[in-house]
Amino acid sequence: MSGTPLMIRASGLTxxxxxxxxxRGLDLEVPEGKVLALLGPNGAGKTTAVRCLTTLLQPDEGSAEVAxxxxxxxPVGVRAKIGLSxxxxxxxxxxxxxxNLVMIGRLYHLGKPAAQQRARDLLDRFDLTEFADRPAKTYSGGQRRRLDLAGALVAQPPVIVLDEPTTGLDVRSRQQMWEVIRDLVSGGTTLLLTTQYLEEADRLADDIVVIDHGLAIARGTADELKARTGGERIEVVIADAEDRDAAIRVLSEVTLSDVRxxxxxxxxxxxxxGSGASDLLRVLQGFERETVTVLDVGLRRPTLDDVFLALTGHAAEDADSDAADAAGDETEKELAR
Incomplete structure (x- = not known):
């Protein structure tokens, strides 16, 4: 990425x-036109980082630039360069x-005709035209999230910050949001995304920073992180718990890894x-040899828990709650009202 300007830079944010x-001294860099995902569980510090970068909080130490x-x-100059959802x-x-969109446009001093045209363009882009004249309180969660993201784009900012944009959405709404986000990035927008979902970071991000207790504990592409967590997982459900020791023995011999x-x-x-399919076949052969009855078996990709187990020794849901983020969440709820 040599020669590509940095649109987001943070150094030692505390x-x-x-x-x-x-x-606790967070460093971030996001080149122009790229997507950086901050991956971590609730309380990791993701939302605090977003609030510092978007001028909603002032860090105690460190520096940051946006665009x-x-x-x-x-801070006023930064707000003119960003869209926040x-x-x-x-x-x-x-x-x-x-x-809603016309109001935001007027607040950005677009002028009434320009604000109205921008609102119509965004409603069409976010597949909301059908609901354009209904009060927002009648919208589904996915429709509200799309409207919120549309509002962040009214001023056509070069940098978009999305704080867990798909949390709480159903599968269909999440996939719709992913499509919208991919369209934004293909148009040259620089994006900072926070998420609890490794799959989401995998699909959308050029680079990922894993955060735990306010620290960046790993950086890299999705493939690089998966390699550090051992790649695919073999998941087995056996019929009888009395066969557990035999099943563990087979899995350990084939995969040469610990069994959860x-x-x-x-x-x-x-x-x-190295080959999940080959290992899976050998496991099934071993179960047949040991007469272990299997109810379900399959391969799956690593989850956030797998990443945290590999990097920290504890699962994501075991991470201590961050009281600062919890308090900030309540503040954001009030602002959203």
Missing amino acids: KRYKTVEAL GVDVLAD GQYAAVDEHLTAYE VGDNGRELTAAAG
């Missing part, structure tokens, strides 16, 4: 709340989609080797 250190503008020295859709529930056992003692997971 944010403390009494005894909680939400960020060449210093976040601390010129937070965890909670910030739309006026009593206004229609069209009225579910709470009920019948769900087993192990990292596959």
